[in-house]
Amino acid sequence: MNKKSTCLFQPISIGNVEIKNRIGMAPMSVFGMVSADGCFTQRGIDYYVERAKGGAGLIITGYSEIENEVEVSLSGIVQNPSVNPPRFICTAGEMTERVHTYGAKIFLQITLGLGRVGYEPWISCKPIAPSAIPNFWNPQETCREISLEEIQFLIKKSGEAAKIAKLAGFDGVEIHAVHEGYLLDQFALAMFNKRGDKYGGDLRGRLALSTEIVQQIKGVVGQEFPVIMRFSVKSFIKDWNKGGLPGETFIEKGRDVDEGLEAAKILQEAGYDALDADCGTYEGFYWAHPPGYQKHGCYLPFVERLKEVVKIPILMAGRMEIPALAEKALSEGKIDMVLLGRGLLAEPFWPVKVRSNQIEKIRPCLGCHDGCLGRQDLCRPLSCAVNPACGREVEYALHPPLQQKKVLIIGGGVAGLEAARVSALRGHQVSMYEKTNQLGGHLTEASVPDFKEDERRLIDWYKNELDELGIPIYLGEEVSAELIEAKKPEVIIVATGSTSRIPQIQGVDQDHVLTACEALLDQEKVGDPVVVIGGGLVGCEVALWLRRQNKNVTIVEITEELMWAGDVPYANKQMLHDLLEWHNVKIMTGTTVAEISLNRVEIIDRSFQKDEIPAATVILATGYQPDRQLYEKIKDLIPETYLIGDARKVRNIMWAIWDAYEIARSI
Template sequence: MLKNVFSPIKVGSKEAINRFVVPAMVVNYCNEDGTATEKYISYHEAKAKGGWGTIITEDYAVTPKGKGFTGIPGLWDDSQIEGHSKLTERVHQYDSLIIAQIYHAGRQTNHLVINDQPVAPSPIPCPVNQETPHELETEEVKELVAKFGDSALRAKKAGFDGVEIHGGHGYLIAQFMSLYSNKRTDEYGGSLHNRMRFPLEIIEDVKKKAGDDFTIFFRMSGDELVPGGRNIEDTKAMSILLEDAGVDVLNISAGTYGSMHGIIPPAAIEHGWITDFAAEVKKVVDIPVITVGRINDPLLAESVIKSGKADLVAMGRASLADPDLPKKALAGDFDEIVQCIGCLQGCVGKILEAKPAQCVLNPALGREAEIELNPAAEKKKVFVAGGGPAGLEAAIKASERGHEVHLYEKEDKLGGQFYLASVPPEKGEITSFIAWQKKQLKKNKVNIHLNTKLSQKIIDSEEPDTVILATGSKPIEMNIEGMEQAQLVNAHNVLDGNVSTGAKVAVIGGGLIGSETANHLANHGKDVTIIEMLSDIAVDEPASVRKFLLEELADKDVKILTDSKVKEFKEEELIVLKDDQEKSLGKFDTIVVAIGLKSVIDLEDSLEGKTEIIKIGDAVKPRKVLEAIYEGFDAGLAI
């Protein structure tokens, strides 16, 4: 079934065992001086163990002033070679190739990271970082060319199988290649040939220093997705020049910081959305081409290869969610694969907070060196109260370690609020993780009690050694004057299908739950108005996710009223306060309340002092699913 994606392929002077590629992704696991940590090495080693044919590391800065993030690796100094040699040694214990991506952030950094002014081909600020860069002098450009070559030589000495020159995503090389950011009139600006001079000189310098047999990948955006940026026809013309210069593999992506959704597409973007860019490039070159972009299933990868659109498939966030994806696919264990859901909470959200990357679905990410799933020294009877994501994860891990686990869920299905989160548009992939968790529960013989709320009576009768409270949270109820006149329902009941709404709906609360519920209703033909006390809605969503949510709400003519507080229902009309002025919004068929959540902890007090208690997830405090799953994972390991 997967014969194409599991076939070997020649990449320069090396051969990859299959077509699965881990592309470069910032994870911030290195020291600030660019040296490797055990965290960084173990993270890549896990992917090699998992069967990925080619692993491309995140950005190795060619100079400390070229860093875009504090925790990325570097090869700007010989002292960095030794630590990164340990990385290549560990990866080469398996059959994977490991390629060092070398780059300079250019204007896509800031003084907080590099303690200096960013540099660029022209003094035009990055639309995200908003710092005016220093315009590189011609001699400074030539100095940077040499730094790329020097870094490539260090990569070779460190044992890497090649380098990937990062000419995409709006970083320095891409800035030179694009009229969007390059307004120079010297030999490095103006015509396409002049704008390509910088990357072509870098390739020449790399080959001169590292040798003609050292494999060179080149990453570039097929379309920058910004006004005045490069499009696919520009990219095809440049690809011909790159192949002629000696590049062995082209890696075709999309976007710049000004179009971040192109670099890291959220769930709202369709699978394989830019495979046609790679297909177009393949028409004009004879070297292998890599595609990328929301490809999270090995069958999708096989389809792309079989259709001839690309030669290799990069599956970045898929490798974060499950580093063993190729190995599981080869064994035919498709329902064992943890599939990326495009939520961006950990892989992007944490990086934007200048923290190490995490993955909602893989709590072991970045902790591979720390976590050992050893059998429990003492087997215990463990009760888990709550079948949401935290409770399910705790039950899985505890049972894997040999404990007798009983999971109690008061509803008739598992998944909790994570299941409800799958109901709005573009969130359906969440169900794949719940299905995966349910399979693990069955495989590990967890005793599941649906329609059963864990009570003191059950605990007194069964005498568990440990109780994990994963009782979650419940909606905060609204209490305002005249509410008995309105048909009030909470967002949870709307999403789980327990209630139907009328044609005209007001959603009170524009946070994550309220905004997503409004989108769900609008996509099902309802006339929706969102009322939010704050000055904006969906502020707790990652930026790329929020962008598409707001676009959908606008497309469905959802009315959004911010800085507004519901005051009362008067003669069945909804009255709000905005700018200290009362305003009637008229009558609504249904009022959906989504004003927040509060923890459910009614069992805790009765257990105090009687048994070991571990409280996790929203039972501690209502937060996001990332915290819930991580706490469940850790609780299962702690018993």
């Protein structure tokens, strides 16, 4: 990419605020970086400053509540300038000062509330909504209809929050949101808004609250202070609590694109200075938070039409972290600014690396949600699966060791690769041994399906990083006690990964029975029809991959639901489940495989009823077990010997990388 001609680095103005380039940080909630009184903690400050340092022209914060009376939430979850305004100005003021030092601008996102998507871990009141409609998480609970007095209170508090933001040094505010089905979006959607007053009725009536908010803010802080709107062009609601997939034909129950275009014109007329556009609601959560199953640039076909009807700038995220894609969207005039969310969590220096033509050094986002959105569901601090320092930039910064050591890494999977990278960056003398002829470990087979291209990019990124660090890598060579004695390392990091767990099923040792790894690495061995034993993440992804090849696939899962373990983030689980259903993968839960025979599988359900399923190939997706054989042999040879990744405990990519980073940053 020619850094002199790229559109990414041309300035742009939002209102009267000039931004140095067209790369922004998309708004994401910063769980774990908020004080009890709703202010940014030092971690939160460092987190945003790091992205400004990395070259982003605009930072949009995660949402801040404007009040805690109409919708009562628990303290310390999200920012709230209304709880302790002087303290908020103090902490946020330090942050805006530091962000401005790097030439970046920063907007505070403020929210009117969650409404029908509020749930117990966050709120301590009955969920509210424009009308008495079902709560998203518990459809048996009816939300309380918000009153006119409460609406006026929210409008007033919006102006007060914007005033506090301006005093704290923010360059503008973003309104959260006619987007994703939050409270303001619920007012905008006829499906949720049944009001008979001026805040209901036709589209203009349903947008009256959004209109009055921007007028209130401009009246309080002045016309020059930019106010932008987080805005979904299309809702992707197929029915209550049911989203629509990419390419699926369905009747839109929420906002279709035509209504979205009309809404955009009304919002521009009302005085909004830009639209931060995307798609989706909680019904289609995988649109607002696109997993790896969504294409990069998934919003472009919908958002680009906004340029035909409004003149204000259009900002857009949606897996836009591929530099060529971002550049193309800008150069073709489809959008005015690229926003990166998880892409800047994985790689804070994305803008700097693009501008210096170091594309191969950009650490890829996997779209996994394990380190970001998934941790929110667990009430854990925000971070990133592939970048453990995200959200703890100062504490997890790498420093040279007091003493350089000889570090031997055993295993070239993702844990070993990260341990080698971090150890070498800190200045240790590192060597790596991998008994197979390639690097990547289980990530190699996991990256085979077409929807796992980012995993392939991660392997390539590690290879490039280790090559630039000059780390000697010995492929096809097993480590022994004799080799350790000869090399005399001072530190050994064992990352030997895991092996497939083979269930005790009669007939499991036949040639047409494959592990998921074997099937992924040798597709020619997979016949038709296929029975996949195990409905966890691996089994479901393998089933989808094979079904897309027109094979007849059945998943047999012993528990009552797919991906039951709870370690798959909501957006990913929801989309994968919907994809399996849409592609007609047969799912048999609460079912056990009793015997595998040639061309068939015998099953037993919860009622002890037996049945048979045709099966030319049976694939075992029954989990993995740690491979500790080598560790047990060598663990006492060197005092400083560590066991990391799957070899320590089988989990996911995030935990393998985090294990490695924690050990390697400390030796």
